[in-house]
Amino acid sequence: MTKKIVNGIPTAYQYKYSLGRTGIQGTFKKHVDLIDKIYDALKRAEAFRALTTSQAIARLRDVRKGCNVLIGSLFVCSEREKEITRALKLSLDQRISDIATLTLGVHTNHQGKEQYLETLNNRVEFEAFYDKAVMNGQSTGRQLGHSYRYERATSMHWGESLIKSWLESGSQLHMNTWLETVRQWAFEDGDSSLGSKPDSGVEYLTEQSREAYCVWFSGGLARHNNNELFHTGNLYSSNAGDGWGIYVVDFFGNFYVGSHRINKFHHSSFFSGAPVLAGGEIAIHSGKVVGLTNKTGHYKARAEELNEALDCLYSQHNVDMTKIVVNDPFNRPGKWFKGVDAMAVKGKLTDLNDEQAISKPLRIPA
Numbered sequence: 001m002t003k004k005i006v007n008g009i010p011t012a013y014q015y016k017y018s019l020g021r022t023g024i025q026g027t028f029k030k031h032v033d034l035i036d037k038i039y040d041a042l043k044r045a046e047a048f049r050a051l052t053t054s055q056a057i058a059r060l061r062d063v064r065k066g067c068n069v070l071i072g073s074l075f076v077c078s079e080r081e082k083e084i085t086r087a088l089k090l091s092l093d094q095r096i097s098d099i100a101t102l103t104l105g106v107h108t109n110h111q112g113k114e115q116y117l118e119t120l121n122n123r124v125e126f127e128a129f130y131d132k133a134v135m136n137g138q139s140t141g142r143q144l145g146h147s148y149r150y151e152r153a154t155s156m157h158w159g160e161s162l163i164k165s166w167l168e169s170g171s172q173l174h175m176n177t178w179l180e181t182v183r184q185w186a187f188e189d190g191d192s193s194l195g196s197k198p199d200s201g202v203e204y205l206t207e208q209s210r211e212a213y214c215v216w217f218s219g220g221l222a223r224h225n226n227n228e229l230f231h232t233g234n235l236y237s238s239n240a241g242d243g244w245g246i247y248v249v250d251f252f253g254n255f256y257v258g259s260h261r262i263n264k265f266h267h268s269s270f271f272s273g274a275p276v277l278a279g280g281e282i283a284i285h286s287g288k289v290v291g292l293t294n295k296t297g298h299y300k301a302r303a304e305e306l307n308e309a310l311d312c313l314y315s316q317h318n319v320d321m322t323k324i325v326v327n328d329p330f331n332r333p334g335k336w337f338k339g340v341d342a343m344a345v346k347g348k349l350t351d352l353n354d355e356q357a358i359s360k361p362l363r364i365p366a
Helices: 012-018 023-027 033-048 054-072 079-104 113-135 146-153 160-168 175-188 207-213 303-316 339-344
Strands: 214-218 221-223 245-249 255-258 278-285 288-293 325-327 336-338
Touching: 012 033, 012 079, 033 054, 033 079, 054 079, 079 175, 113 146, 113 175, 146 160, 160 175, 207 214, 207 255, 221 288, 245 303, 255 278, 278 303, 288 303, 303 339, 325 339, 336 339
Parallel strands: 288 325
Antiparallel strands: 214 221, 214 255, 245 255, 245 278, 278 288, 325 336
């Protein structure tokens, strides 16, 4: 006799029974083609629920594809039927992951999850030691935030959300193997909860490629390496929006500016996750710096770093601070102040009152 549930996966009949679509009760329910497709796929998969073969993965994935279609559909079935199907889909996810660990874990050149985590943690420890040497006891400047250490340590520099998904998954596979198989299959099977499919990790610049992002100043105006006036009109930052770029300042006071691309290009990109003097967002209109913030999730810049950035612009690059507006979204969200006022309180905008607040700079045109 076929067991009703094996590894959390029911028989085709048990699935329909749980939906109330068997016997006399089922005859009164509206026919749903998507449910029939899941039923047929489960029927074909019943004999494979306890197996650990590639064919078992294929059969279970067929069922999961049907579940994802039904879960994402509108008005074809009741919410209760969707909840039961979601539970089935989660059981399929787990079983597919378990089979992948058993069949792939010993057939790849990668370490398992536990060994890889040990390797990552060793890298994190070494990089923390390196960072202290770079900082050399300085009171200002920031190291990469703890939650982003794995981004730096992984060979592909995968974003925080993806690393978190791998850590929280039941899979014991190396992260790269998991991405190439279990995660890839989930995308192919139509799991809309995963968001966009990652094709690469966060870009980390080399010393040579970093030069293209360096902004130098002459006569208080920002310029590209080709001497053209720098303009952020075509750049973007997820916090400040269009017309703003993200920036970091190195320990020599040099500014590096680029466009923020989530899970592609972050503040950590400029110096490959190494410490920086300051970081945030910047708006530059035809060479004139008009806006500055200390918004960087990767480095969690404080008032001290905001002051360092302002001081570099003023004392090292001769930028007119009366033309700049400044914001600290961590401590004074939505409040903008003149650059000279921000410098007067050493970047500690909480010491300024609301009467001193001014408008955010207009969007920089492309």
